[in-house]
Amino acid sequence: MDHDTYPESYISRILRSVKTIAMIGASGRDVRPSNIVMKYLLAKGYDVYPVNPGLAGKQVMGRTVYASLADIPVHIDMVDVFRGSDALPGVVDEILALDDRPDVLWTQLTVRNDEAARRAEEAGIKVVMNRCPKIEYGRHSGEIKWNGVNSRMISSKKPVMQKGYQALGIRPQRDRSQGD
Amino acid sequence: MPSNEPGFSTLAIHAGAQPDPTTGARATPIYQTTSFVFEDAEHAASLFGLKAFGNIYTRIMNPTQAVLEERIAALEGGTAALAVASGHAAQMIVFHTIMQPGDNFISANKLYGGSINQFGHAFKNFDWHVRWVDPTNPDEIEQQIDDRTRAIFIESLANPGGTFVDIKAIADIAHKHGLPLIVDNTMASPYLLRPIEHGADVVVHSMTKFIGGHGNSMGGIIVDGGTFNWSDSGKYPMLSEPRPEYGGMVLHETFGNFGFAIACRVLGLRDLGPALSPFNAFMLLTGVETLPLRMQKHCDNALEVATWLKGHDKVSWVSYSGLEDDPNHALMKKYSPKGAGAVFTFGLKGGFDAGVTFVESLEVFSHLANIGDTRSLVIHPSSTTHRQLSPEQQVAAGAGPDVVRLSIGIEDAADIIGDLEQALAAV
Numbered sequence: 001m002d003h004d005t006y007p008e009s010y011i012s013r014i015l016r017s018v019k020t021i022a023m024i025g026a027s028g029r030d031v032r033p034s035n036i037v038m039k040y041l042l043a044k045g046y047d048v049y050p051v052n053p054g055l056a057g058k059q060v061m062g063r064t065v066y067a068s069l070a071d072i073p074v075h076i077d078m079v080d081v082f083r084g085s086d087a088l089p090g091v092v093d094e095i096l097a098l099d100d101r102p103d104v105l106w107t108q109l110t111v112r113n114d115e116a117a118r119r120a121e122e123a124g125i126k127v128v129m130n131r132c133p134k135i136e137y138g139r140h141s142g143e144i145k146w147n148g149v150n151s152r153m154i155s156s157k158k159p160v161m162q163k164g165y166q167a168l169g170i171r172p173q174r175d176r177s178q179g180d
Numbered sequence: 181m182p183s184n185e186p187g188f189s190t191l192a193i194h195a196g197a198q199p200d201p202t203t204g205a206r207a208t209p210i211y212q213t214t215s216f217v218f219e220d221a222e223h224a225a226s227l228f229g230l231k232a233f234g235n236i237y238t239r240i241m242n243p244t245q246a247v248l249e250e251r252i253a254a255l256e257g258g259t260a261a262l263a264v265a266s267g268h269a270a271q272m273i274v275f276h277t278i279m280q281p282g283d284n285f286i287s288a289n290k291l292y293g294g295s296i297n298q299f300g301h302a303f304k305n306f307d308w309h310v311r312w313v314d315p316t317n318p319d320e321i322e323q324q325i326d327d328r329t330r331a332i333f334i335e336s337l338a339n340p341g342g343t344f345v346d347i348k349a350i351a352d353i354a355h356k357h358g359l360p361l362i363v364d365n366t367m368a369s370p371y372l373l374r375p376i377e378h379g380a381d382v383v384v385h386s387m388t389k390f391i392g393g394h395g396n397s398m399g400g401i402i403v404d405g406g407t408f409n410w411s412d413s414g415k416y417p418m419l420s421e422p423r424p425e426y427g428g429m430v431l432h433e434t435f436g437n438f439g440f441a442i443a444c445r446v447l448g449l450r451d452l453g454p455a456l457s458p459f460n461a462f463m464l465l466t467g468v469e470t471l472p473l474r475m476q477k478h479c480d481n482a483l484e485v486a487t488w489l490k491g492h493d494k495v496s497w498v499s500y501s502g503l504e505d506d507p508n509h510a511l512m513k514k515y516s517p518k519g520a521g522a523v524f525t526f527g528l529k530g531g532f533d534a535g536v537t538f539v540e541s542l543e544v545f546s547h548l549a550n551i552g553d554t555r556s557l558v559i560h561p562s563s564t565t566h567r568q569l570s571p572e573q574q575v576a577a578g579a580g581p582d583v584v585r586l587s588i589g590i591e592d593a594a595d596i597i598g599d600l601e602q603a604l605a606a607v
Contacts (some may be wrong), residue, residue, distance in 0.1 A: 033222040143233040148249030
């Protein structure tokens with residue numbers, strides 16, 4: 001996978017297929033980016049499992065925090081990493097040591113390590129780096145347009161409405177790009 | 181830009197807009213409402229805390245404005261934008277976001293007269309200090325930079341003289357000193373020139389001019405290039421420090437490459453208040469759909485008119501960079517090969533009095549203080565827009581007593597020239 005530019009269909013398919021997300025670097029402080037993203041993903045119906053050894057056993061937004069990926073009692077579809085790029089090789093080691101590996105490794109804005117990504121991809125894990133799932137969900141649903149952000153999406157189709165006011169979902173898109 | 185990226189004309193029509201999900205309305209509706217209903221208290225808290233995308237109150241955001249914002253961001257190649265009530269409001273909010281009392285910024289001295297007033301006088305009350313420089317002199321720019329300098333500001337195509345500025349050269353100076361380059365792209369419009377491609381970090385517009393294009397609605401916009409690191413130097417605490425307004429949130433860290441646009445919205449527009457009305461946003465959106473067609477016609481007409489004026493015996497000089505022998509022609513070819521814009525100045529041999537008589541004799545041209553209308557417009561800057569400036573400032577700004585400024589419209593060129601011909605006969 002070219003980690004400079006991802007096909008939109010690759011991102012959209014990941015966001016539509018994953019249900020359980022382990023968030024490494026989750027925070028209990030409500031103005032931290034990881035906390036904001038966790039809140040958004042929960043609101044969009046994802047089942048988020050916060051991971052942070054310093055908060056293990058505590059609750060964040062009503063969810064129990066785990067010390068490590070190995071401690072989570074369910075299958076994780078996607079691991080979302082809120083750690084520095086230098087921590088990524090260790091995260092990949094931890095993932096590869098699991099009996100039940102996730103399908104997707106996602107790292108937040110500015111977090112990228114191509115060598116670590118290559119090892120994960122060789123094990124059949126899809127990788128997205130230097131992206132934010134909240135921003136990507138907002139781009140693909142159109143919600144991010146409400147705040148003047150350039151979604152770089154053009155569509156003459158109806159947005160997908162979710163329950164309640166001001167809530168949009170992701171429309172399955174025709175695959176017009178390659179490399180997926 | 182990847183090859184499957186839509187072209188400029190496609191973006192001018194489609195970027196930001198989608199059919200309305202409840203009614204199927206294809207044109208963007210005018211959401212003429214002050215406020216938006218919350219789903220529940222939790223949703224309200226998320227919106228107020230910047231944790232969910234969405235609308236709260238039209239002073240901060242509105243769905244009609246949002247379409248306009250995304251459209252201009254796309255046309256300029258930026259990450260996000262914020263639409264406001266006027267170009268002046270855009271500049272006030274940009275500087276409010278980057279300046280603290282006692283700070284200074286460097287500005288080109290060839291600017292719209294209203295900007296010279298805003299920077300030189302109004303901003304002084306906030307203890308923000310402008311340092312004027314000749315944008316063609318890089319050494320002078322560097323000499324003016326000190327540890328309280330926060331930005332460099334230029335117009336890409338400078339009002340009223342219609343001269344292109346070497347954006348890349350000035351961007352390099354700004355970045356060498358860790359400063360953002362802010363470019364007013366009003367006169368060129370993104371159809372002719374996209375400053376972010378040449379190193380600008382923030383672009384502002386008076387949309388009142390070419391973006392709206394029909395002389396019917398005021399509006400301004402701030403485009404975030406997504407290129408500047410607001411956290412590196414510690415000089416921009418609105419972006420790099422925990423904000424008490426939002427429980428200690430750090431805006432650049434939280435919103436990344438569109439953090440500047442968000443800071444302008446939630447710290448600037450929210451608290452200073454110059455919101456754009458949804459109706460004006462709708463008018464400007466309608467206007468921008470034809471920007472590529474209008475702008476090319478403006479440029480083609482202006483070149484024809486400038487060429488004709490240059491041969492007239494009552495005209496002492498014509499300053500239009502589209503003319504091949506113009507000293508600015510090489511920069512125009514580099515930055516704006518599709519055309520040199522609609523606005524230029526020329527000199528009357530008869531000086532100040534001839535300028536007044538000429539303007540009063542025109543029948544098709546309208547004598548008013550605007551540019552970028554479908555109609556041809558004329559003004560004599562030294563008796564109007566630049567009147568408050570000293571004689572030295574007038575000359576420095578390209579607005580001396582013999583100078584007439586034209587904004588060439590998209591009428592038939594023959595009728596524009598015919599009107600100039602009869603008015604020159606009266607001088």
